[in-house]
Each structure stands twice: as C-alpha cells, then as structure tokens.
Amino acid sequence: MYYLKGAFILFFALFVGVSVTWAHPPTDMVKAELVADVGTVAPGTGFTLGVRFVMKPEWHIYWHNPGESGLATSIRFELPEGLTAGPILWPAPMRFDQPGNILGYGYSDSVLLAAKVIVKSDLSGVDALPIRAKTRWLSCKDVCIPGSADLELNLPVGDSPHPKDEALFAEWEKSLPVEAFSTGVQAETTGSLSTGEFTVTLTFKEAASRIEWFPHADKALKVTDISVEGEGQNARITFKAAAMKGHELSSPELASVVTYRQGGRQKAVRVSVPLMKTR
C-alpha cells in the first residue's frame, strides 16, 4: 500500500534529518574558547592554558565525576614540541538536583578548566607555538545535548611573557580546592569498606555554611546515601560505599572535595577518605 511506503519514506527522512541535526546541534548551548594567561611564551617559564566554557542560562556541563548521570567534560591538549602540560585542574563543582533525586555535579554560567604548562628553556628557531585542544562535553537542562570543539591558539615566542586575562585566571585559581589544613579546616574520617559506612567530621575555625561533599569517581566504587549535617564550626558528612565485584579499585583512598561558604566567600578543600582502615 502506498500509504505504508509513504510512512516508511517519512520515517527514513526523519531518521536522516535527526542524524544530520545531531552532528550540528540546532543551538549551541555551550561556547568553548582556548585561552592562555600570557600573550607571548618565554622560554624557560610556565603559563596556564585552559578552555573557557560559557553556557546558556540554566544549562550545565559536568565535573570529572559527573555524579549519577551525565558525562565528564574532557579536554585533550595537542602541544607543540617544547611545551609540557600538567593535569587539568578543576574548579570546585556545584550540585544539581535532577527529578528523582538523581545527583549531578558540574558547572553552570561559565567555567575555566586549565592546566599549568612548562616551557623548555631552549626554543631557538621557534617563532610561534601552535596549540590545539580537542574538547567534548555534555550540556544538560531538561534534555541533554552533546557538544565538541576543536580549538586553536597560536602564541608567539618572545623574551618576556605578557600577562593576559589576569582576572579570569585569578578567579580560576581561587576556585580550585586546596588542602584542608592550609585553610584551618580539620577533617577526620572513620569507616571502611568492611562496614560500608563512612563519616567525615569537619571542624572549621570560622563558621561555615552550605557545606557540600563531592566524591571523585572510581568505577569500582558505589557511593550512596550521602548526607551532610551541621553548619557553623562543625559538620558531619556520612555516606555508604561499596566496592563492586569484578572491578578494581583505582586507589585505597577516596578523594573528595568539600565546598562551603565562609566569610561571604565560596571555598573548597580536598579531603581524602581512606577506604580500608583497620580501626
């Protein structure tokens, strides 16, 4: 019957249409830009290189642990000879509550994901450094749209670096989690995988509020029942963790980030939770 054939052709056309649309999403929810904190690269120095993501209102992208859904944002730098980059340093994330209480960790408005780069002391004969970055993300609001970008930045080589975008990079530095002890935060952890229950007791020198806990991801570890109680100078984080059979734990400690508000400022510290304490 022609009717069925017509319907089939329509479905096929829709399918092709959808695939083509998928490769080039109708509206870019996220703009990505490759940025450096110097305008010129001087041999024997270091600089910071990153990707700045700007999201449309209410759209977010994800932290390296996206939470219970989503996809970690990824960046792969392609650096010319003479430059070596360290790992991406991630600003403290925020928590999204999605319907069904499904946890998501990431960023909204904008975020800079950057790494420290060291420059070889001998760059003789090199006038310019072509830097590339391949980045992929998943942006979500009530639906999710994947995105990617191939970015380029050409930096000239010179005798002295010219600082650039100082405010942007200073904000980025301030947003990175720091070691707990360096900010006067005490963290005591108890628990082990044998009981499956863990506690992190936090003591702040100055009253803190809006305390949140963000575990790093480990594909072998199932973390559930996260609860944060208290504010002021004392808070308690409790959670359950179990090693999933058939997977290998990547570390005997669970790295995590605690974010809090103190003295009118948003702060973040790193806390490491040993998974196999015997006491």
Add this chain to the structure above:
Amino acid sequence: MKHSVIWKAAMLGVAGAFMLALAPSTTPDVTATVGAAAPDFTLQDQEGNEVSLSDFSGKVVVLEWINWDCPFVKRHYEEGTFAKLAGKFKDQDVVWLAINTTQYATSEKDKEWIGQYNLPYPILSDSSGEVGKMYDAKTTPHMFIIDKTGTLVFAGGIDDDPKGESENPTSYVKKALKEVLAGSAVSVPESKPYGCSVKYAEQQ
C-alpha cells in the same frame, strides 16, 4: 430496597475515598537489590497491552531503561547495541523489555521509535515513574538482568564506555547473559550506570 442499596454503596464509596485520602503516598518502598527477588510490575506496552514481569517467570529477562531524547540512547540505537544483544540471545529464552520512564513520553512516539529502529521488543510506559523508582533506575540507558528464578542478577551500565570512544568496550550485559545462560554466577553483577538522568515526573 433500591434506595438502601444505593445508600450503602454511597457510604462505602465515601468510606473508601476517606481511607484513600488518609493512606500514605503511592510511592513504593521496594527497591530492587542485586541478589534478591526482582520486584514484579505490570505496565502497558506501546500497543496498550498489559505486560507483567511475572508473565516471563522461568525465562531470563533484560530490562533496558530508555529515553529517545537522550544522546547516549541514540548512540546505542545507531550502533545497534541492544538489538544485536536481543537478537543474539532471543533463541535462548531471553526476553528483552525496554521501559520508558520519561515523564513526557507517549506511546505514539514509542511506536515511532520501534518502527524507526525495527525493534524486536516492546517499550513499556512508566511515565509515573513507579517502576523506575522500584528499580532505582538513574540513567538512560540503565540495564537490569533477571534470571530464570526471578532473581535480579545484574544492575548497571551496559558497558565501561560512556564516551563511546573505545575500540573494544567490555559489555557487562553480554558477559552476564552468557554466564546466566551457562548456569554460572554473574562475575560482574554491578557496574556504574551512565547516561542522561531518567526524566522522572516531579515529586507530588
């Protein structure tokens, strides 16, 4: 006589309504746990037929949480991941059921999806989220395998490759199905589920 029957019926009706109003919310407390009996459910498929998990007792059942708007689901459908697995094991008494807990899903669109991808299995509608919550479905896709005795033996992500970049991903579902059909214990009963969050209806 008629009047007294109507009166009694009305009283019962009022009493019943009163009790319902006092009853706690209908959200089930049951959460499926790997190693325990998989909770039964009854949902309608895209044609309106009622399908219960207990219809398939004695068979292996795979539950696949779906949302056609989700890029992870689209990628797997374009790669034929589920259709290939369903096809590979269909002659071994393995029943495949897709469950759509997306709150705005319609059976019309479920039918379109089935037509578009030539799916050999139904999509069950769970827009209220009741079955999703029973199984603690977090992502689309999120996979569950129930063995012939009705025990939940696997829950989690289909494989170890959320980005879809691996040349050779480990398919946890394929591995578990082989083990279940061979009568062995499932060596990897859980894996981190990945995908878009299940679009549950907002809490009442």
